[in-house]
Amino acid sequence: MKTKIDEILEKYENIERDSLIPLLQEIQESQGYISEEAIVKTGKKLQIPTSKIYGVATFYNQFRFEPIGKYHIQVCRGTACHVLGSATVLQELESILKIKAGQTTRDGLFSIEVVACIGACGLAPVISINGEFFANVTSEKIREIINNYRSKEINHE
C-alpha cells in the first residue's frame, strides 16, 4: 500500500543528496515527525545509509523522531524567554513528564519541543500547548498547568 511518505518521495524526482533537508522537512510537516519508515525510504531513495540520514536529521534541532503527543508543548527559547528563565521551566517540565525535549510520554499524552522565539516576548517566559499560550510561566505554574491537563484527561475518561 502506498503511504503518505511514498507520495512525498515520489514528488522528488531525480533528487540529489542536497535536497535531504527540505525532504525531511516536508515529511515532518506532513507526519509530525520523522518515522523509521521515513528514514528507511528516504535512505533508499537517496542511496544513503539510514545512519547518515539520522545523523543529519539529529544535527538540526527541528526534527523529532517520535509522533507528537495529544498535548504538544512548545517551550520558547527566544532571547527574552531565555533571560527570564525559560531554561528552568524546560528543566522542570522535563522532570515532571520524565521525558526530554523532542520526546513524547509513553502514554502519548504530552510531547515537548523547544522552539526559537514564537513572537510573544511580552509574555516571556512563554509556552504554548496545542497553540494555546501560557504567559509568565514559572516552575510552580508549569506544574499546575500540567496537572490541569492531566485531570482534564481523567475526567473525560
Add this chain to the structure above:
Amino acid sequence: MNISIEINGKKYEAQHRETILEVLNRNGIKVPTLCHMKGFIPSGACRICVVEIEGSSKLISSCSYPVSEGMKILTHSPRVIEARKTIVELLLSNHPDDCLYCVRNTNCELQNLAKEYHVIERRIFGSKNNFKTDFSSVSIVRNPNKCILCGRCVRVCEEIMGVSCIEYTYRGSKTCIGTTLQKGLNTSSCVNCGQCIMVCPTGALSEKNQTLAIKEVLGQKNKTVVVQYAPAISVSIAEAFGLEAGKDINGILNAALRKIGFDYVFDTSFAADLTIMEESAELIERIKHNKNLPMFTSCCPAWIKFAEEYAPEFLPNISTCKSPQQMMGAIIKSFFAKKKNISPEQIFSVSIMPCTAKKFEAQRETMSHNGISDVDLVITTRELIELIRVYGINMNQLEPEMTDTPFGIRSTAGKIFATSGGVTEAAIRTLYKELTNTELQKFKINEVRGFEGRKEMKLNINGKEIGIAVVSGLKNAAELITEIKNGRNDIHFIEIMSCPGGCIAGGGQIIGSSKNDIELRMKSLYHIDETENLKLSHKNPEVSELYSCFLEKPLSHKSHELLHTKYEKRDVLL
C-alpha cells in the same frame, strides 16, 4: 618535486603535497594523533597533532596540513605542548574516569596521552556523559560515555566495511556516535566484524567478553570442556608474552590450554581441511552444472551477514559449507562424542577466534544439530590472552605439546586459511587434484598473496579457465558484487574475508599491533606452508579417516546434515 623545510631547526626534504605529519613520521619525529588514520583522508577533528609554524599565529593540525617550501615547523615548542595538554584535559573533562574498571586499562591512547602530557590534576570540569551502554549485540559492546568522538570507528565501518551502521548523531555537547534512531546494534546492519574496536583509542568499543563464563564452566565437574583455536591464533599471540611477533607457538598454546583446564584441545585448521574437501567438491559440482556461479566462500561470518543484508540475491552463490569453526563444533559433538562415549549434552565446546563475528555465528539458529549447538562459547584472541594471564601460565616455561586425536593432524593448506588468499590456495590444491587426478606441482600462488584488497587470477586446469578473485575488506566485496551485477561473468570462485588481510588482522586480535606485526603473522603462515610436508587437505590422513568411518564422502548425506548450512535474507536498518 622536492621541497625543503625546517623542523625544529633542522633541514628536511619533503615531497610536494605531503602532509606535515607524513614528513614527521618518515623522519621518526613523533607527534600524537587521535582522529588520524593512515591511508584515510584526514578529518582534522581532534587537533591533538598541532604544531607551530613560523609566521602563523594559529597552531595547525599536522595531519591535514600540507608542507610548503621553506616552511619552519616546531613540533614540541612550549606553546604546542601546552595546547596538546589542554586538548587532553578537555577530552578528559567529561570522561568517566574509571580507568581501573576499563577493558582498555594500560592499553588506552587517551590514558597514555594523559600520562605523557603530565595531566595529574583536573583543571577543567565538564558535566559527565550519561549515555546508555549498548549490550544488545552478541559481539560488540558500545559504551559512548568513553568515546572521545575521534570518528575512527565511523570511518572504518563506512570506508573499509561499507556498512555504515554507526554515525555522529546530534551536535555540540550532545554529540555521540550512534545508530539509526539509537537502536541496539543488534538490529542495525552491523556485521560484527570488530574492526571498529581495533581502531578505537579508548574503551568505548569492546568485544562482548566471555571469560567469566569460561572460568565458570572450567570449574564444573560434570562437563567435558573441549576447545578449538583458529589457524590465526598460534601466530598472533606471541607478542603478548614478550616473544617475537608472528612466531608460531602452536605447541606451547596446546600446553597452555591444557594447563588452563580444557579437557581436549583441537586446532580448527583440521576443520579447515575438511572445509576444503566439501567446498572444492561443491565448486566442481557447480562448474559441472554451470549453476550458482561464481561461488563465494562462506568461512567469514561478517561477510555472510553482509550478504544477507546487502546482497540477498547472491545467497544461492555462497558455498553452503559451514565455516571451519562450525564444522569442528559439529564433528566434536557427533563423531568425537561417540568415539569417546560422551553424550553431546555433556560436552561444552569452546572456540578461540581472532574474530568477534564468530560469536554471532555460533549462535545462529542453523548452527546446531537436534537442538544442540555446534559451538557453545566463542572467545577472541584478546580474551584468550586474559585467560592465560589469569591462570598464571608462564608461556616461556612450557614444553610444546600436540593437539588431541582424532583431528590431531592438519595440513598447511588448512593453516593458511588465516590469511587473505589462503582459502583460495588451499582450495586450488584440492580442486586441481580432483579435476586432473594429478597433484599440483607448484604450490605457491603469488597472485593471491599479500594485503591487496582485491586480487584476481585465472587458473588453467585441463584447458579450462577458472577465474578467481580474492577480496578482503567488505567495501571491496560490495564493489566486486556490483561488477557482477553489471554483467561480469569471468569469475568462478570468490574468496571473501571481511577484515583487511584476513583473520590475522581480525577484529578479535590484539589491539595496537603494528602493520609490521600483522605482516609477520602472514609471513609466519607462509613459512609453515613452505617448510612443512603435509601441504594438501586431501592428504590429511585424519580427514580421510573421518570420511571413511563417518562422513563417507564430501557432500554425502551425513556431510549435508552436519557440515552444511543455509542463509536467509535479513531485514535490518540499512
